[in-house]
Amino acid sequence: MTNNHAPDDTDTTTLTIDEGSVPAPSKRRLESRRRILAAARQLFVERGYHGTRPQDISKAAGVGHGTFYLHFADKLECFLAFAEEASKELEMFGEQHHTHEAQTLKEGVHEILSVIFNYSEENPGVLAAAMTDINVLATEEMDMPMPDQRWAEQWGDNVKEWQAKGEVAADIDPLFAGHVLLGMIRQVGSYGARAETTKEEVLEKLTQAMIRMLTD
Amino acid sequence: MTNNHAPDDTDTTTLTIDEGSVPAPSKRRLESRRRILAAARQLFVERGYHGTRPQDISKAAGVGHGTFYLHFADKLECFLAFAEEASKELEMFGEQHHTHEAQTLKEGVHEILSVIFNYSEENPGVLAAAMTDINVLATEEMDMPMPDQRWAEQWGDNVKEWQAKGEVAADIDPLFAGHVLLGMIRQVGSYGARAETTKEEVLEKLTQAMIRMLTD
DNA sequence: GCTGAATCTGACAATTTGTCAACTCACGAT
DNA sequence: ATCGTGAGTTGACAAATTGTCAGATTCAGC
Known part of the structure; x- marks a missing residue:
């Protein structure tokens, strides 16, 4: 498998301008990538990882089959890019x-x-x-921390701040708690999407559960 | 894709004897299946889902390539069987x-x-x-509840019992809590496998976190 | 308008998945 | 012990998918 896509020092997530070292990708290139990622998102969500093929993605994106490989080495890399994009979106949201x-x-x-x-x-x-948890899909070391790890750490930072204000129990390890909170959100998100219950109800219950976990 | 494997009414997980309706699978068949699942387990754990191919599995199992498809329709089904097997093992453990x-x-x-x-x-x-969370791999309805769902429900049952004994806060929804607890275990399991910390320490912290979440 | 670099395309090569006719094996009948 | 038979397996080959790259197209700069 040969890596045909852009040089690795290009920020493969947002393809922002990197002054001096790499020329900015063209609008055209950005547009193709955007379309591929949009199609990938839709298909990964609809069909799951197993049922989504690179050829499906490129077709849905309205680009040539080979274009997929100019942007991503394989399906996994495309998936990771989608996950990263969604993570950034949530931040901005x-x-x-x-x-x-x-x-x-x-x-x-x-x-x-x-x-x-x-x-x-x-x-x-x-x-x-x-x-x-990317580990189920692939076990090799990733180039950068995965979205879930980063979120756990961010929650850990939040816990540390709240702890400094005396709102969170003093004996709680913030980073550990960050991971616990992430796990809760993840599973409850999954459960809530399936259960016959309202978003508000799940939100209240989860808030309550998290507060309990964090306080004496 | 034609389904060549055994009739669907065979219990594809343990292939136990089903009196009267289906003949018991032969030793030979059970052995082949066992070897395939053992190889699958090793490879899924080592390489992840993305990096594991049916041909790798059959080769590692020491069976013919086509034999894989006599036991499982595709990689996903093999993965699900592995997950189910592991789930049962944990129970017995x-x-x-x-x-x-x-x-x-x-x-x-x-x-x-x-x-x-x-x-x-x-x-x-x-x-x-x-x-x-099988949903990331495949989105169609599964024939039976997935291991993670069953565990969440089991934890929910435990919470209900503890609640009846007055050990768990009365306002907690047991099933919801079951899912929360599963999410905690999952994420902390993942974090603990990576972090520089001891099993005992993680175990204590997680126990503490769970107790907090369950009590006033 | 021309040019050349960037980017894309899809035919084809390479690889993988899936099928099934031929083969093997275990078991029961004789 | 031998034989017949059906269950189960095999791996060559068909079908499908992934990956490559020469040729085509696009577009920005002059």
């Missing part, structure tokens, strides 16, 4: 929908979860994929 | 290592987690696969 500075731990947790739930509602199935 | 009736909620949780952690130590990577 959160920034856009940030309403006010939380006064309490409960408000803080509730607000973050609301963002996640609202994003999920608008993009069914996307977060489930983005938060995938 | 738990039964064999059940030491005593828990006196407190903490002991109960600690004991169940010990079983899970001990099994994981003896079978690295297997539980991660067995507890996979």
Whole structure:
């Protein structure tokens, strides 16, 4: 398998301008990539990883079959790019929908979860994929931390801040808690998408469960 | 794709004797299947789903390439069988290592987690696969509940019992909590396999986190 | 408009998945 | 012990998919 796609020092996620070292990708190239990723997203969510083929993706994207391989080495890499993209989107979604500075731990947790739930509602199935434990798909070391790991760490940072304010129990390891919280969100997200229950109810219950876990 | 493998009414997991309706599979057939599943397990754990091919599995199993398809329709079905097998193993492992009736909620949780952690130590990577959210691989309805769903429900049953004894907060929805607990275990299992920390430490922290989540 | 680099395309090569006629093996009948 | 038979397996080959790359197309700069 030969790697035909762009040089690895190109930021393969957003293809932003990297002053001086690599020329900016053309609009054309960006557009092709965008279309491929959009098609990939739809198919991964609809059919799952197993049932999605590179040829399906390129066809749905309206590009030549070989074009897929100019952008991604294989299906896995395309999947990882999709997950990364979704992760970034959630971040931006959160920034856009940030309403006010939380006064309490409960408000803080509730607000973050609301963002996640609202994003999920608008993009069914996307977060489930983005938060995938990549280890099941592939076991080799990844070039960068995966979205789920980064989120766990971010939650860990949040816990550390709340702990500094005395809102979270002092004996809790923030990073550990970050992972625990991520696990909760992941599973409840999956369960909530299936169960006969409302988003609001799940949101309240999950907030409650998380608060309990974090406090004495 | 034609389905060449045994009639669907055969229990494809353990191929137990089904009195009267289907003849028992021969030793030879059981042995082939066992070897395929053993090879599949090793490869799925080593390489992940993406990097494992049916031809790799049949080769590692020491059976003909076509034999794979006599037992499983495709890679996904083989993976699901592996996950199911691992799930059953954990159950049996738990039964064999059940030491005593828990006196407190903490002991109960600690004991169940010990079983899970001990099994994981003896079978690295297997539980991660067995507890996979199958939805990422495939989105169609499965014929039976997946291992992760069943575990969540089992934890839900445990929570209900503990609740009846007044050990778990009365306002907690047992099934919801079951899913939350599963999510915690899953993520912490993944984190613990990677982090520079001891099994005992992770076990203690997770027990603590779970108790907090379940109590006032 | 011309040019050349960037990018794409799809035919074809390479590889993998899936099929099935031929073969093997285990078991029961004689 | 031998033989017949059906279950189960095999691997050559068909079908499908992944991956490659020479030729084609596009587009920005002059």
